[in-house]
Amino acid sequence: MTMNAISRSQIYVLDQDEALDFYVGKLGMEVNTDQDLGFMRWLTVNLPGDPKREILLEKPGPPALDPATAEQVRELLAKGALPGSLFMTTDDAQKTYEDLVAKGVEITDEPTERPYGIDFGVRDPFGNKIRIGQMFPRG
Amino acid sequence: MSRAVEESNRAMLRARDAMDRAYAELLDIPALARIAHVSEAHFIRTFRATFGETPHRYLQRRRVERAMYLLAQTDRDVTEVCFAVGFNSLGTFSRTFRQIVGESPTEYRRRRVPTDVPACFAKAWMRPSSFG
Numbered sequence: 001m002t003m004n005a006i007s008r009s010q011i012y013v014l015d016q017d018e019a020l021d022f023y024v025g026k027l028g029m030e031v032n033t034d035q036d037l038g039f040m041r042w043l044t045v046n047l048p049g050d051p052k053r054e055i056l057l058e059k060p061g062p063p064a065l066d067p068a069t070a071e072q073v074r075e076l077l078a079k080g081a082l083p084g085s086l087f088m089t090t091d092d093a094q095k096t097y098e099d100l101v102a103k104g105v106e107i108t109d110e111p112t113e114r115p116y117g118i119d120f121g122v123r124d125p126f127g128n129k130i131r132i133g134q135m136f137p138r139g
Numbered sequence: 140m141s142r143a144v145e146e147s148n149r150a151m152l153r154a155r156d157a158m159d160r161a162y163a164e165l166l167d168i169p170a171l172a173r174i175a176h177v178s179e180a181h182f183i184r185t186f187r188a189t190f191g192e193t194p195h196r197y198l199q200r201r202r203v204e205r206a207m208y209l210l211a212q213t214d215r216d217v218t219e220v221c222f223a224v225g226f227n228s229l230g231t232f233s234r235t236f237r238q239i240v241g242e243s244p245t246e247y248r249r250r251r252v253p254t255d256v257p258a259c260f261a262k263a264w265m266r267p268s269s270f271g
């Protein structure tokens with residue numbers, strides 16, 4: 001028996017409300033689950049039409065992390081040194097790029113044609129990397 | 140204290156992202172310091188403390204990385220590549236490239252292993268045959 005799907009991935013965010021503004025309000029994702037579990041706010045989003053792949057937007061802090069470690073995580077995230085990149089695909093990289101620029105999203109890399117497709121880079125408000133690509137068919 | 144470090148780190152990252160995005164443009168310290176909302180002297184010092192190298196060096200590495208890509212993947216000559224990635228003198232480009240990569244742009248191009256067949260070969264070999 002083998003695993004059959006990557007159903008959820010996690011990234012750290014410094015503020016979950018601000019994360020919603022960005023991931024839903026600007027990138028156009030949908031809220032999948034937003035639930036106060038008491039010990040944490042379980043907040044996941046997904047791309048429209050793809051609810052089986054959720055991104056958990058988790059806030060680093062106690063008790064999961066001790067305060068000093070959480071502080072280190074926050075500082076590393078803010079300088080772009082934490083992993084947790086998201087790679088998304090689109091049918092039209094240039095159009096998506098223009099749409100995001102109009103919404104004031106921070107661009108790290110202009111749309112460029114590469115051997116695998118046309119892609120560009122985005123930075124979320126906290127320091128996470130996002131790449132958005134219009135991929136060429138493989139093979 | 141931590142919040143101040145977070146905000147400073149994020150501002151330095153914003154300036155570094157600007158170098159990644161606009162490496163081919165004229166990006167001087169005043170412009171980058173404005174993006175980070177700090178004075179020029181504070182910007183250089185803080186950037187170095189945050190990322191372990193000066194902003195000037197980061198921009199040089201970004202430009203050289205793009206030059207390596209163009210040398211390996213295109214047929215554009217060395218002078219063209221030099222200007223395309225934001226250097227404004229061939230001498231500075233060659234010296235900086237050698238210092239960072241360990242060989243000259245021409246040597247680098249000669250040594251690289253092509254990852255894709257050059258377009259002219261692909262065009263010659265993949266066109267439908269008219270010879271029956």
